[in-house]
Amino acid sequence: MVFQETGRDDVVSVNIAGELIDFVVPRFCLHCEQHLPVDQLFLCNNCLHHEPRLDTLQLIDLLYDKFGFELITWMFSVVKFNEQSPFRTMIHFLKYKGLFNAGKYLGEILGNELKTKMDISEIDCIIPVPLHRLKIIERGYNQSLLLAKGVSLVTGIPILQKAVKRSRYTAAQVETETKAERHLNIKGAFKVTDANIIAGKNILIIDDVITTGSTIREVAKELKEGGVNELYAVSILVT
Numbered sequence: 001m002v003f004q005e006t007g008r009d010d011v012v013s014v015n016i017a018g019e020l021i022d023f024v025v026p027r028f029c030l031h032c033e034q035h036l037p038v039d040q041l042f043l044c045n046n047c048l049h050h051e052p053r054l055d056t057l058q059l060i061d062l063l064y065d066k067f068g069f070e071l072i073t074w075m076f077s078v079v080k081f082n083e084q085s086p087f088r089t090m091i092h093f094l095k096y097k098g099l100f101n102a103g104k105y106l107g108e109i110l111g112n113e114l115k116t117k118m119d120i121s122e123i124d125c126i127i128p129v130p131l132h133r134l135k136i137i138e139r140g141y142n143q144s145l146l147l148a149k150g151v152s153l154v155t156g157i158p159i160l161q162k163a164v165k166r167s168r169y170t171a172a173q174v175e176t177e178t179k180a181e182r183h184l185n186i187k188g189a190f191k192v193t194d195a196n197i198i199a200g201k202n203i204l205i206i207d208d209v210i211t212t213g214s215t216i217r218e219v220a221k222e223l224k225e226g227g228v229n230e231l232y233a234v235s236i237l238v239t
């Protein structure tokens, strides 16, 4: 079967072929395993909408807790982390099960919700948290870049991919236990490759999950030293 190239190639191809595929491979919600209508992907509408979104006061609390009102001007996450969250299920499939299409899907959700909660008109570009090249080889892709592509698609904000690199291979943040360990693990892991392309810009940093905030804080420190103006941090989940 040949699918036409479009900006939403994966989504469109699934929709066109959906009814046919349903006969061959029944499609189920990845979280609750209910059968999915042909116009829905990955999550059923119930799973997609049932979690409460973070309100402004919660986001202010989180901003202070993770970044102490320094470095980061404003942050946004779709939902608070919990073990039963359908978004947690999706991130798990994206990071550990090779379901790369989930990246753009989640990114579009993130971008659409972001637009309603934040003034994005002043943002010049998106920087996904970089992965070390060995990690990209291991996983096959950078999940934050895939999220960024979805956000870029619905907001029109361009992605700046090569401005920051991860210069050190680090243990996965989930494998580090304390806040201090997480900070040491990630300290000095990022380097700005070309300060000229970021100087004076307002930048949105994207990660899949914000835990202690130390990963984004390290990226942010480097970007600030490179002369960036304002920084915003967004993610799907926040702990």
Ligand SMILES: [Zn+2]
Pocket: 029, 030, 031, 032, 033, 034, 043, 044, 045, 046, 047, 048
């Ligand atoms: Zn479901």
